[in-house]
Amino acid sequence: MRLPYGAVVSIDGARLLDRLAELAQIGAIEGTQGCSRLAFSDADREGRDLVVTWMRDLGLTVTVDTVGNVVASTGGDGATGAVMTGSHIDTVGTGGRYDGNLGVLAGLEVIEATLAAGIELQRPLAVAFFSNEEGSRYPPDMMGSLAYVGGMSVESVLKVEGADGTIVGEELERIGYRGSAPCPGAIPHAYVELHIEQGPVLDRAGLQIGVVEGVQGISWTELVLTGQSNHAGTTPMALRRDPMAVAAEVAVAARDIALELGGSQVATVGSLTLHPNLVNVVPANATMTIDLRNTDEKTLQLAENQLRIRTAELAEVEGVDVTSRALARFEPVEFDGRVVNQIEQLATKSGLSMRRMPSGAGHDAQMLSRICPTAMIFVPSVDGVSHNPAEHTEEQDLIAGAQLLADTLLALTEVTW
Amino acid sequence: MRLPYGAVVSIDGARLLDRLAELAQIGAIEGTQGCSRLAFSDADREGRDLVVTWMRDLGLTVTVDTVGNVVASTGGDGATGAVMTGSHIDTVGTGGRYDGNLGVLAGLEVIEATLAAGIELQRPLAVAFFSNEEGSRYPPDMMGSLAYVGGMSVESVLKVEGADGTIVGEELERIGYRGSAPCPGAIPHAYVELHIEQGPVLDRAGLQIGVVEGVQGISWTELVLTGQSNHAGTTPMALRRDPMAVAAEVAVAARDIALELGGSQVATVGSLTLHPNLVNVVPANATMTIDLRNTDEKTLQLAENQLRIRTAELAEVEGVDVTSRALARFEPVEFDGRVVNQIEQLATKSGLSMRRMPSGAGHDAQMLSRICPTAMIFVPSVDGVSHNPAEHTEEQDLIAGAQLLADTLLALTEVTW
Numbered sequence: 001m002r003l004p005y006g007a008v009v010s011i012d013g014a015r016l017l018d019r020l021a022e023l024a025q026i027g028a029i030e031g032t033q034g035c036s037r038l039a040f041s042d043a044d045r046e047g048r049d050l051v052v053t054w055m056r057d058l059g060l061t062v063t064v065d066t067v068g069n070v071v072a073s074t075g076g077d078g079a080t081g082a083v084m085t086g087s088h089i090d091t092v093g094t095g096g097r098y099d100g101n102l103g104v105l106a107g108l109e110v111i112e113a114t115l116a117a118g119i120e121l122q123r124p125l126a127v128a129f130f131s132n133e134e135g136s137r138y139p140p141d142m143m144g145s146l147a148y149v150g151g152m153s154v155e156s157v158l159k160v161e162g163a164d165g166t167i168v169g170e171e172l173e174r175i176g177y178r179g180s181a182p183c184p185g186a187i188p189h190a191y192v193e194l195h196i197e198q199g200p201v202l203d204r205a206g207l208q209i210g211v212v213e214g215v216q217g218i219s220w221t222e223l224v225l226t227g228q229s230n231h232a233g234t235t236p237m238a239l240r241r242d243p244m245a246v247a248a249e250v251a252v253a254a255r256d257i258a259l260e261l262g263g264s265q266v267a268t269v270g271s272l273t274l275h276p277n278l279v280n281v282v283p284a285n286a287t288m289t290i291d292l293r294n295t296d297e298k299t300l301q302l303a304e305n306q307l308r309i310r311t312a313e314l315a316e317v318e319g320v321d322v323t324s325r326a327l328a329r330f331e332p333v334e335f336d337g338r339v340v341n342q343i344e345q346l347a348t349k350s351g352l353s354m355r356r357m358p359s360g361a362g363h364d365a366q367m368l369s370r371i372c373p374t375a376m377i378f379v380p381s382v383d384g385v386s387h388n389p390a391e392h393t394e395e396q397d398l399i400a401g402a403q404l405l406a407d408t409l410l411a412l413t414e415v416t417w
Numbered sequence: 418m419r420l421p422y423g424a425v426v427s428i429d430g431a432r433l434l435d436r437l438a439e440l441a442q443i444g445a446i447e448g449t450q451g452c453s454r455l456a457f458s459d460a461d462r463e464g465r466d467l468v469v470t471w472m473r474d475l476g477l478t479v480t481v482d483t484v485g486n487v488v489a490s491t492g493g494d495g496a497t498g499a500v501m502t503g504s505h506i507d508t509v510g511t512g513g514r515y516d517g518n519l520g521v522l523a524g525l526e527v528i529e530a531t532l533a534a535g536i537e538l539q540r541p542l543a544v545a546f547f548s549n550e551e552g553s554r555y556p557p558d559m560m561g562s563l564a565y566v567g568g569m570s571v572e573s574v575l576k577v578e579g580a581d582g583t584i585v586g587e588e589l590e591r592i593g594y595r596g597s598a599p600c601p602g603a604i605p606h607a608y609v610e611l612h613i614e615q616g617p618v619l620d621r622a623g624l625q626i627g628v629v630e631g632v633q634g635i636s637w638t639e640l641v642l643t644g645q646s647n648h649a650g651t652t653p654m655a656l657r658r659d660p661m662a663v664a665a666e667v668a669v670a671a672r673d674i675a676l677e678l679g680g681s682q683v684a685t686v687g688s689l690t691l692h693p694n695l696v697n698v699v700p701a702n703a704t705m706t707i708d709l710r711n712t713d714e715k716t717l718q719l720a721e722n723q724l725r726i727r728t729a730e731l732a733e734v735e736g737v738d739v740t741s742r743a744l745a746r747f748e749p750v751e752f753d754g755r756v757v758n759q760i761e762q763l764a765t766k767s768g769l770s771m772r773r774m775p776s777g778a779g780h781d782a783q784m785l786s787r788i789c790p791t792a793m794i795f796v797p798s799v800d801g802v803s804h805n806p807a808e809h810t811e812e813q814d815l816i817a818g819a820q821l822l823a824d825t826l827l828a829l830t831e832v833t834w
Contacts, residue, residue, distance in 0.1 A: 092693070092695055092697070092698055093693045093695060094646070094693045094698075094701075134697070135696070135697065136695050136696075136697070139696075141697065197651065198648040198650070198651045199648065199650075199651025199652055199653075200651075200652065200653075200656055201651075216650060218650065220696055220697075222696075228802070229511070229802075229804065229805045230801065230802060230803065230804065230805060231615040231616065231777070231778055231801075231803040231804045232683065232685035232687055232708045232710075232804075233615070233616075233633060233635065233683065233708070233710045233776075233777040233778040233779065234614065234615045234616025234617075234618075234776075234777030234778050234801065234803065235616055235617065235683070235777075235801055236616075236617075236683065237672070237675050237676055237682075237683055237684075239617055239801065242685070244668060244686050244687070244689065245668070245669075245672055245686075247665075247668075248664075248665040248666075248668035248669050248672075248686070249665075249669060251661060251662070251664075251665035252662075252665050252666060252669055255654070255662055255665075258654050259654055265654075266649065266650065266652070266653065266654055267654075268649035268659075268697070268698075268699055269661050269662075269665070270649055270661070270691070270694070270695050270696050270697060270698045270699060270700060271691060271694045271695055271696050272661065272689060272691055272694070273694070274687070274688060274689055276509070276510045276511045277687070277688045277689070277690070278509055278510060278553050278687050278688055278804075279552070279553075279556075279637055279639075279687050279688050279706040279708055279744065280509070280551070280552065280553070280558065280637075280685070280687060280708055280804065281509055281685075281687045281804045281805075282685055282687065283687060284511075284805070289696040291649045291650070291696055291697055293649075293650045327696065359650075359651075360648070360650040360651030360652075361648055361650040361651050362650065384647065384648075384651065384652055384656065385645070385646075385647060386647060386648040386651065387646065387647060387648045387649075387695075387697065387698045387699075388645075388646040388647060388698075388701070
C-alpha cells in the first residue's frame with residue numbers, strides 16, 4: 001500500500017446539495033422533505049432517468065445489467081478493476097431524501113470534481129446504484145447488489161413477486177431498466193459507500209463521521225397465523241382460536257428476547273395485517289413480520305431460536321396454525337481492515353471527529369464486501385430518524401462526508417492489495 | 418294476558434329455505450355459503466329490493482323511514498300497535514347467510530302463512546329490517562334500530578362517515594333508501610326477534626332453542642397510538658417510541674383482563690392497522706379496536722377502566738401518544754319477562770329442547786326493548802361459527818325456530834299488557 005496519495009480534489013458541496021434537492025423532487029411527499037420511490041415504480045424510473053442523465057453528461061461509460069443495476073465508470077472497461085462507490089436511489093414507502101441517494105450523488109460528485117481537476121487516475125473510478133436496496137416492495141432487501149456479487153441468480157430475482165402481486169421482471173421491463181450488461185458484474189478493486197447513519201449514535205455523541213467496521217446480521221421472518229374467524233361477542237374466551245392473540249404475544253416475546261439479549265440485538269414488528277380486520281370479528285388470520293438484527297451471528301441465531309420456540313408454544317395453546325417464511329437472512333459482515341484504516345487515517349488528517357462503529361442497517365456495501373475490499377463512511381442522522389420523511393442530515397455533514405469519500409476513493413486508486 | 422292463543426298456523430319451511438337461499442345469492446362469496454352485503458352498498462340495495470318485492474307481493478303496507486329502515490305491516494297504520502318481528506339483512510364483510518336474514522325472512526313467512534290461513538288478527542303483524550345492524554362499514558352497529566327508537570337523531574345518522582370515507586346520508590340516497598316515513602318510528606305492541614345464536618352454547622349442549630333473556634353490554638373503543646417511525650436496524654430498543662409494541666401489550670392486557678374477570682366477559686382486538694406497515698420500519702402509528710362485552714354493566718365498566726389505566730401506563734413507558742374514541746357503547750339489556758315466559762311456554766308445549774340464555778351479540782331487539790315488551794329466540798349455530806362464510810344452521814333448526822316465532826307472534830296478538 002502506498003499512502004497517502006498525493007492528489008487533492010475539492011468537491012463542490014453546493015453542486016452536491018443541488019443534485020440531492022433535485023432528485024428529492026421525484027416522488028416527493030407533499031408537505032415534507034421526504035420521498036416515496038419504491039423499487040421499480042414509476043417514481044423509481046424517473047429517479048433513475050435523472051441520475052443516468054447526469055452520468056452521461058459527464059461522459060461516463062454507463063451500463064445497465066439484467067437486474068437493473070446501473071454502473072457508470074471513468075474507464076472504458078466499466079467497473080473492472082475500478083475503485084467503486086455507490087448506493088441506491090429507491091426508498092421505503094415513506095422515506096427520506098438522503099438514505100441511499102447521498103452515496104450515489106456524492107460518488108457522482110467525486111467523479112465530476114476529479115475529472116474537472118484533470119487528475120490522471122491509476123485506476124478508473126466508478127459509481128453505481130443498485131436495484132431495490134430497501135426490499136419494501138420485493139424481498140429480499142439489497143436485492144440488486146446481492147445479484148451483482150452472484151449471491152442470487154438473475155432468474156430468481158426476475159421471478160420475485162411483490163406484496164402487490166407484481167413481478168420484478170415485468171416491472172423492470174415496464175420501466176425500461178431490464179438491461180443487457182452481465183450480472184454478476186465486474187469485480188472492482190475496492191468499494192467504499194457513503195451513507196447516512198440512520199441511527200442516533202453519531203448525532204447523540206456530536207460526531208461528524210462514523211468509520212463503519214461491519215454490518216449487523218439481519219433476519220426477516222414472515223409468520224402467517226391462521227385461527228378461526230368468529231363473532232366477537234358470542235365466543236367464550238376459552239373456546240377461541242384467535243390469531244391476533246398469538247400475534248400480540250409473539251410481538252411482546254420478540255421485544256422481550258431483544259431486551260434480554262441486550263447488546264446490539266434489536267427486534268421489530270413493522271408489519272401486521274389482520275383479516276377480515278373488523279371490530280366485531282375474531283380474525284381468521286394474521287400476517288406479521290419480525291425483523292431481528294445483531295452484530296454477532298451466534299446471538300442472532302439464539303434470538304431466532306428463542307422466538308421460534310416461543311411462537312410454536314403460543315400458537316399451540318391457542319390452537320392457531322403457524323406457517324413461517326424467511327424473507328431475508330444475512331450474516332453479520334466484517335469490512336476490510338485496510339480500507340477501514342484508510343478511511344480513519346484520512347478523517348484524522350482532515351481533523352474530523354469520528355468513531356468506529358457497526359452499521360445497524362443493511363447496505364449494498366455488505367454484498368460488495370464478498371468480492372472486493374470494502375468499507376463504509378457514515379454521516380450523522382439528526383435524532384437518528386430515517387425511513388421517515390423527517391430524515392435529516394446537516395449540510396456541513398453531507399459535504400464533509402462527500403469530501404472524505406473523495407479523499408478515500410482517490411487514495412485507493414493508488415493502492416495495490 | 419289470555420293464554421294460550423287458539424289459532425294454529427303452520428309455516429311453510431320449504432318456502433322459508435328457498436327465500437334464504439335466494440337472498441344469499443346477492444353478494445354471495447364465491448366458493449362459500451357466505452355473503453358480503455355491507456350496509457348501504459350495492460349488494461345491500463339489491464338485497465333490500467328483493468325483500469321489499471316479497472313484502473309488496475303479500476300486499477303489506479311497506480314504509481321506508483329517513484334512515485332506511487323498512488317496515489311491512491298487515492295493518493293500514495304501519496307498525497303502530499302491531500306485534501312486530503324483524504332483524505337486518507346487511508352483513509359483515511365476510512359474513513354468513515343466516516345472521517339477520519333468518520329473522521327477517523322467518524317474519525315474512527309467518528305473515529304469509531297467517532294470511533294464507535285466513536286468521537282474523539286482533540292486532541296487525543309487522544316485519545322490519547333495520548339499517549346497518551352490523552356496523553362494519555359505519556359505526557355504531559344497530560344504527561337503524563337505535564334511530565328507530567329515538568336513541569340517535571336522524572341528523573347524526575346521516576352524517577356518519579365510514580372507514581372508506583363515504584357518508585351514510587349520501588350512500589342511502591345513492592341506493593334509493595333514504596325514505597320519508599318518520600323516524601323515530603311507530604311504537605309496536607311487542608317485538609320478538611328470531612336469530613341464529615352466533616355462538617357455540619346451543620350446539621355444544623345439543624339444544625334446539627335458546628330463550629333469550631337479555632343482551633350483553635357492548636363497549637367498542639378505537640385507539641390511535643402515535644410513536645416515532647424509524648429504521649428498524651439502527652434504533653436501539655431503549656430509544657424507540659414504537660406504537661406496535663404498545664398495541665401488542667394492550668391486546669395482551671385486554672385478553673388478560675377478560676380472563677381474570679371471567680364469567681361472560683370477552684375482549685377482542687379484531688382490527689389493527691399499522692402505518693407504514695413495512696418489515697424494516699418501526700411504525701409511525703397503530704390504529705386498533707377493542708371490543709369488550711359483559712352481561713353485567715358494573716363488570717363491563719371495570720374492564721373498561723382497567724384497560725384504560727393499563728393502556729395509559731404502557732403508552733407512557735414507550736413515549737407513545739394515545740387518542741381514544743368510543744365507537745359504540747351499549748349497556749346490558751334485560752328483556753321483558755312476560756315475553757320471555759311466553760316463548761318458553763310455547764317451546765315447552767311444542768316439545769322443543771331449550772335453555773334460557775343471554776345474547777353475546779348485539780341485536781336490533783335490544784333497541785326495540787326500549788319502547789315495547791321484547792324478547793328473542795335463538796337457534797343453534799354449528800360449531801358456534803358466525804360472521805364467517807362457514808356460518809351454518811341445520812334446516813330443521815331454522816324451521817323449528819320460525820314455527821316457534823309464528824306461535825309466539827300470534828299469541829302476542831291476543832295479549833294485552
